[in-house]
Amino acid sequence: MSLSVTTRDAITAEVAKYPYKKTALLPSLKLAQKEKGWLSTETLAEVADLIGLPHSHAIELATFYAMLFTEKVAPVRVEYCLQLPCALVGAEDALAKTAKLLDVQLHGERGTRHGHTKDHLIELHGTVECYGACHRAPMCRVGDDYKENLKTDDDLQRLVADLKTRAAAAKSQAH
Amino acid sequence: MPLDYQPILLPNPGRTTAVALTEYEQRGGYDGLRNALRKKPEDVTTMVKDAGLKGRGGAGFPTGMKWSFVPKGPGPKYLVVNADESEPGTFKDRDLMEIEPHTLIEGIAIGSYAIGCELAFVYIRGEYTVAGDRLRDAVDEAKKAGLLGAPSKLTRADGTPFSLDIVVFLGAGAYICGEETALIESLEGNRAMPRSRPPFPAVAGLYMKPTVVNNVETLANVPYILAKGVDAYKAIGNPPNNTGPKIYCLSGHVKRPGNYELPLGKVTLRQFIEEYGGGTPSGRPVKGVLPAGVSAPIIPAANLDAVLDYDGIKGAGSMLGSASFIVMDDSVDMLWAATRMVEFFRHESCGKCTPCREGTMWLEKTLYRMMEGKGKESDLETLQFVSKQIAGNTLCALGDFATSPVTSSIKHYRDDYLAHLVRIEKKSDKKGDKAAE
Numbered sequence: 031m032s033l034s035v036t037t038r039d040a041i042t043a044e045v046a047k048y049p050y051k052k053t054a055l056l057p058s059l060k061l062a063q064k065e066k067g068w069l070s071t072e073t074l075a076e077v078a079d080l081i082g083l084p085h086s087h088a089i090e091l092a093t094f095y096a097m098l099f100t101e102k103v104a105p106v107r108v109e110y111c112l113q114l115p116c117a118l119v120g121a122e123d124a125l126a127k128t129a130k131l132l133d134v135q136l137h138g139e140r141g142t143r144h145g146h147t148k149d150h151l152i153e154l155h156g157t158v159e160c161y162g163a164c165h166r167a168p169m170c171r172v173g174d175d176y177k178e179n180l181k182t183d184d185d186l187q188r189l190v191a192d193l194k195t196r197a198a199a200a201k202s203q204a205h
Numbered sequence: 206m207p208l209d210y211q212p213i214l215l216p217n218p219g220r221t222t223a224v225a226l227t228e229y230e231q232r233g234g235y236d237g238l239r240n241a242l243r244k245k246p247e248d249v250t251t252m253v254k255d256a257g258l259k260g261r262g263g264a265g266f267p268t269g270m271k272w273s274f275v276p277k278g279p280g281p282k283y284l285v286v287n288a289d290e291s292e293p294g295t296f297k298d299r300d301l302m303e304i305e306p307h308t309l310i311e312g313i314a315i316g317s318y319a320i321g322c323e324l325a326f327v328y329i330r331g332e333y334t335v336a337g338d339r340l341r342d343a344v345d346e347a348k349k350a351g352l353l354g355a356p357s358k359l360t361r362a363d364g365t366p367f368s369l370d371i372v373v374f375l376g377a378g379a380y381i382c383g384e385e386t387a388l389i390e391s392l393e394g395n396r397a398m399p400r401s402r403p404p405f406p407a408v409a410g411l412y413m414k415p416t417v418v419n420n421v422e423t424l425a426n427v428p429y430i431l432a433k434g435v436d437a438y439k440a441i442g443n444p445p446n447n448t449g450p451k452i453y454c455l456s457g458h459v460k461r462p463g464n465y466e467l468p469l470g471k472v473t474l475r476q477f478i479e480e481y482g483g484g485t486p487s488g489r490p491v492k493g494v495l496p497a498g499v500s501a502p503i504i505p506a507a508n509l510d511a512v513l514d515y516d517g518i519k520g521a522g523s524m525l526g527s528a529s530f531i532v533m534d535d536s537v538d539m540l541w542a543a544t545r546m547v548e549f550f551r552h553e554s555c556g557k558c559t560p561c562r563e564g565t566m567w568l569e570k571t572l573y574r575m576m577e578g579k580g581k582e583s584d585l586e587t588l589q590f591v592s593k594q595i596a597g598n599t600l601c602a603l604g605d606f607a608t609s610p611v612t613s614s615i616k617h618y619r620d621d622y623l624a625h626l627v628r629i630e631k632k633s634d635k636k637g638d639k640a641a642e
């Protein structure tokens with residue numbers, strides 16, 4: 031399924047912004063991902079064609095940048111920062127408790143952990159990246175949103191309730 | 206007692222909303238730009254040079270000097286703002302953009318005038334969507350008010366209109382984009398992999414045109430220099446090497462983490478942690494402090510009287526870098542801490558050079574083995590040997606950064622490593638015995 035007219039127009043507008051069209055590739059891939067949720071081979075090709083670049087350029091970027099996904103991801107994506115400043119003040123604990131509340135089994139080694147709910151609507155990650163919120167740790171990102179100061183059990187309950195609301199919304203949208 | 210100091214860069218501590226153009230102008234905003242436009246561009250550069258402003262992105266390179274490397278003459282030149290801020294423990298540029306976007310825009314406008322740039326880019330890390338939105342809004346405000354635009358309503362000293370457009374560009378998640386040549390590659394639509402130098406960006410940077418890359422905080426310092434003058438700026442801090450205000454990020458084991466703007470060279474690390482940070486929440490003593498995120502050597506507790514400036518932190522055996530202070534109390538196992546930091550570098554290595562790509566992997570493997578209780582005393586030598594193979598042998602400084610948590614923790618906290626061995630050595634002795642049998 032090809033991109034919507036809105037996204038295609040937004041991509042055309044990106045191209046006009048820069049002295050060289052290749053600069054528009056990264057923002058355009060992000061626009062396409064915003065609509066589709068992830069970047070399939072077809073979407074990558076469509077974006078490259080729109081800008082007038084070889085498909086390989088789009089693939090190169092999509093496989094390099096952490097925020098671009100070349101595989102399907104869950105509609106609700108949670109990323110806990112486990113880097114040192116956060117880990118010093120309870121990030122590991124907050125991730126473990128969140129996983130328990132969501133009944134998610136976490137896999138992976140030390141700083142890098144991942145798992146998902148049984149219905150695949152929520153994806154939970156522990157990462158070693160810092161998100162620039164170390165003074166409000168523990169923290170996680172939910173999609174593009176920052177959830178900070180996740181200090182108490184109440185904070186985590188509230189987070190999980192929000193995640194479930196988002197998951198339900200995603201589910202009803204899919205139907 | 207905290208210092209009696211009126212912050213300049215973040216004048217409203219605790220504020221969370223963006224300062225709008227009217228409010229910024231009420232407190233003298235854009236006076237610096239108007240003053241700059243009355244001078245010749247090269248005189249603006251000289252003022253920034255004389256003020257002693259050093260880059261706040263990490264390397265501490267003198268800003269005026271960097272601007273002076275840009276060749277004069279026709280043809281496009283670019284000012285690129287490094288707002289990639291991905292160093293663990295660093296969150297100052299985020300506050301600057303989210304709360305004081307016009308200070309940055311004014312700094313960009315002055316810098317652009319000085320080097321002859323008419324199109325500037327702000328490269329913001331992809332996760333900072335709020336900062337991106339607020340900066341875009343502020344650019345629109347400034348355009349509407351005629352402060353920016355091609356052309357703007359302002360006039361240059363030579364009588365021609367001042368012309369500048371600012372593009373806000375969001376990245377897509379990669380620490381290496383903070384390295385200036387990788388950032389340029391990313392802006393050009395490529396994978397963010399550092400370039401070999403020469404040519405330096407000042408000669409051939411973005412689109413192979415003369416380019417200055419400056420950090421957000423660096424440029425946020427510029428309006429004050431132009432508005433109040435070189436002497437007023439130098440009166441803040443500890444001249445000649447450490448002039449001006451500095452935002453210090455504080456995180457880890459402190460009661461009050463956050464951004465603190467202070468003059469360079471006026472407080473010690475101990476004062477900073479105790480008086481500003483409120484000390485450790487546990488009340489336990491400080492074991493060590495990282496002064497530049499995870500990218501510079503750990504400062505042991507014995508050196509807490511170091512003064513917070515470029516020279517002071519250097520004297521304590523480390524580097525001020527991004528001035529992101531991560532405090533660790535004496536409950537921290539430094540082998541665990543070093544492992545977490547190395548995981549970061551292994552994850553973020555762009556893979557272009559072998560010593561960094563392979564070396565960070567070996568450091569991580571060795572540290573994991575030690576953490577699992579399977580280490581040998583010779584692993585300490587392995588770690589140091591691998592670190593030596595990486596440091597100085599890579600295209601960018603990420604390789605060097607990756608080694609400092611390891612070498613500095615072995616140097617100052619060898620016992621933490623040995624503590625993991627004692628346990629293990631008994632086991633491996635047994636194994637050894639069995640093998641010998």
Ligand SMILES: Cc1cc2nc3c(=O)[nH]c(=O)nc-3n(C[C@H](O)[C@H](O)[C@H](O)COP(=O)(O)O)c2cc1C
Binds near residue numbers: 268382386418
């Ligand atoms: C691996 C690596 C990451 C870096 N990350 C950043 C960053 O996030 N922000 C930044 O301003 N500088 C960063 N730097 C430093 C830049 O390369 C460059 O020195 C700086 O942007 C210059 O600006 P300044 O002179 O105003 O400090 C990084 C350097 C390296 C080697």
Ligand code: SF4
Binds near residue numbers: 381557562603
């Ligand atoms: S040192 Fe590491 S991050 Fe830097 S260019 Fe080499 S591989 Fe890439």
Ligand code: FES
Binds near residue numbers: 115116162167169
């Ligand atoms: S270390 Fe977790 S947000 Fe910075």
